[in-house]
Amino acid sequence: MPIDITWLGHGCWLIAADEHRILLDPFLDDSPTAPIAAADVEATCILVSHGHFDHIADAAKVFQRTRAVVCSNFEICQWLGAHHGVDNAEPMNLGGEITLPFGRLALTVAHHSSQLPDGSDGGNPGGFLITIDGRRLYFACDTALFSDMALHRGVDLAVLPIGDRFTMGPDAALAAVKLIEPKFVLPAHYNTWPPIEQDAEAWAKRVIEETDAIPTVLAPGESFTLG
Ligand code: NI
Ligand code: MN
Numbered sequence: 001m002p003i004d005i006t007w008l009g010h011g012c013w014l015i016a017a018d019e020h021r022i023l024l025d026p027f028l029d030d031s032p033t034a035p036i037a038a039a040d041v042e043a044t045c046i047l048v049s050h051g052h053f054d055h056i057a058d059a060a061k062v063f064q065r066t067r068a069v070v071c072s073n074f075e076i077c078q079w080l081g082a083h084h085g086v087d088n089a090e091p092m093n094l095g096g097e098i099t100l101p102f103g104r105l106a107l108t109v110a111h112h113s114s115q116l117p118d119g120s121d122g123g124n125p126g127g128f129l130i131t132i133d134g135r136r137l138y139f140a141c142d143t144a145l146f147s148d149m150a151l152h153r154g155v156d157l158a159v160l161p162i163g164d165r166f167t168m169g170p171d172a173a174l175a176a177v178k179l180i181e182p183k184f185v186l187p188a189h190y191n192t193w194p195p196i197e198q199d200a201e202a203w204a205k206r207v208i209e210e211t212d213a214i215p216t217v218l219a220p221g222e223s224f225t226l227g
Contacts, residue, residue, distance in 0.1 A: 001133045002225050005157065008041070009033035009220035010192045011055055011141060013159065017132050020044050020102035024128065024139060025055040026062050033192050035221030038062055045100060048072035049141035050114035051079075051122025054192075060084035071098070071105055075123030079116055094124055104131040108152070110143035112167070129155070135226055138180065142189065145172035150179040157226055158182035158213070161189035162203055163196030170203045177211045185213045186224055 004016040009031050015022040023043040028034040031054070038058035043066045048056050056076070063070055063086050070080060070089040080086035090098055090105075097106040106129040114122035127141040129152065136155040143161065145168050152158070158180045161167035167189050168176060177185055185207060190198040204215035216224050 002227050003132055003135060003137070004223045004225050005137070005159075005186070006223040007186070007188065007218040007220055008036060011049070011161070011189045013139065013188070014041065014043075015130065015132075015137065016042075017102060020132075021068075022047060022102060022130065023062060023068065025049055025141065026058040027054045027056075028058050029061075030057055031192065033220045039065070042066070043068040045102065046070045047105070047128055047139075048076055048080075049110065049127060049139070050112060050125035051076055051116035051120070052114070052142065053117045055142070056117070060086055063088070069100070071100070071107075073107065073114075073123040073126060075121055076114075076116070079120055079122070083118070092126075094126055102130075102132050105129070106131075108138070108140075109146070109148060110141055111146050112142040112144065137226070138182070140168075140176065142167045144168060145176050147179065149176050153179070153181050155180060155182045157184045157186065157224075159186045159188050162187040162198050162200060163190035163192070164198065165195050170198055170206070173203065174206055174210065177207055177213050181211070182213050184224070184226065185215045186218060187215070 021042040077089040077091035112125040
């Protein structure tokens, strides 16, 4: 079963496999680089890695239209339920895994922060390890580099931030590729605004030169297919 992974700009991704549509960190209507509006995106499952606006902005809006199950940490699920009417959620916490219609979902460690847009405590930030049909996809989401990324060694796909300032930059993301040794790698969380502008093609060249991973630089709206 092919898995299509579409970059919707910034940290937002749509993972499509069979009838499943996994929307990760929906930030569309206020994103300068999103190729699609929140009103038009498909979703059967919505993942939210942490509480920052550039990851949670359109989660409730897409939920209200699609009724897609929302998966996030306990605090964010509580907040979405209490303030935004999200009554179909799968609360998780770091290190936990659940089974969903598409496969398995793990909430993984990320080193970052997670305050919600209204100042509420958004719990601990996370990343996601998604297992579909035997393929493992690791979305680091917003995080610093940390050596335990090696626990995800050998995943089929790693998606890593390269924007710097708020997350790993190109050097740290290259070190992450060396720890994770993914088959394929995609950069994210860059070129949304001037403070996180990066040369992704230059980074991909370094990945090719220094690792065995195969990088692909997507433009917002473009897809990578895991065959
Ligand atoms: Ni963040
Ligand atoms: Mn972010």
